[in-house]
Amino acid sequence: MNKVELIEVPDDVIDQRIDNFLLSRFSCLPKSLIYRWIRKGELRVNKKRVKQTSRISAGDIVRVPPFSLEEDSKPIKISQSHLDFLEQRILYENDDYIIVDKPSGMAVHGGSGINSGLVERLRQLRPKARRLDLVHRLDKETSGCVILAKKHSSLVYFFDIFKQRKVDKIYYAIVHGHWDKKIITIDLPLKRTETKDGQRVVKVDSKDGKRALTRIISVRHLQGGFSLLEIKLETGRTHQIRVHTKAMGHPIVADKKYGFNTKDQSLLEKGVDKLLLHAGKLEFYDEKQNKQISVTAALDSRFEKFI
Known part of the structure; x- marks a missing residue:
């Protein structure tokens, strides 16, 4: 993301930690980058500096600074058999997004002891889609349709139509x-x-x-x-x-x-x-x-x- 983005916290967010909110919206963000923004005062809520433990709710305005993930990202090696399995579960794909049938038991992204999730595997499956990111989430044990955007413009478009309940x-x-x-x-x-x-x-x-x-x-x-x-x-x-x-x-x-x-x-x-x-x-x-x-x-x- 090459420019500052102002995000209005949606209605279903109540008293959520700022770091968890950003991780749910941008699964590609390393926690280390979020905490770096906090230390430098680059991440703000309602124009004010925040702490790691700061909480946000519906209607708050979050300022997210420009960022590049190339220096923060570390490739995770996924076996070819796992990649082939995931390839077969792609339901629809174009230059802007992918829709995949997530299997039950697979987290949408890694973390908390999980080496890799759906996002990390799809990034390896589609290495040219460096910005691949979740549009919405499913719980780990919930299976089915998940949309991932290949471009920031697509991510913004989907956030908008989800917010307007057009999906x-x-x-x-x-x-x-x-x-x-x-x-x-x-x-x-x-x-x-x-x-x-x-x-x-x-x-x-x-x-x-x-x-x-x-x-x-x-x-x-x-x-x-x-x-x-x-x-x-x-x-x-x-x-x-x-x-x-x-x-x-x-x-x-x-x-x-x-x-x-x-x-x-x-x-x-x-x-x-x-x-x-x-x-x-x-x-x-x-x-x-x-x-x-x-x-x-x-x-x-x-x-x-x-x-």
Whole structure:
């Protein structure tokens, strides 16, 4: 990025550390570079200097200085078999971005003991796309469609259309119990918070939460007391589907944070150990190409055990 950028913190960010916010937005940024900006006073919030522990919320303006990653980046060697596997999961690609079907269990980027994630592997797979960066995130155990921008201009474009809710996102989830087919809309405000032991969680909070709207498109009751849901996100709050389905009394199978621990424990013995949530479809309008882009990622073997 060769110029100063001013970023308005989006609505779903509440009391988040400045370094974690930047890492979630620019996964390519080394922490060392962020802390260097802080020491030099180059990173500012609402025109004021910040500390490593400074926190930001919706509406704050973050000043990000120009930066080049060439001197900070260290190539991570990925085996050819892993690269071939990822190549087969690319759903759509052009000169501006890639859409890939992320497998469950793969983090979107390395860190916290993870040597490499989706971003690092794709950068090695596409070495000419040096600016390759995440447009949006999926949890490690969530599979499905992820967009990565090859250019900063593409990254800005996607941030804009995501903010304007011009990207249609369809998810599939298998939940505990038989879902009431009359429940087609979940409109419950959500708030990000921390437990006493420092664990980050999201909860329904009618007083201080941000509006979160989830629509249930279709319901299929499955044997064994489960349901397959087709879900459309109208808003994109953190853990929105996971918290909304739990609030309805039907948490997602194998959800270690919000699920039924005792029921999931018995499934674990049968090999069901990853969250049954899948980002199955993405659709948006590409202004540069002047056409609608629609991609679909098929359900994997995790779901086949139930369907």
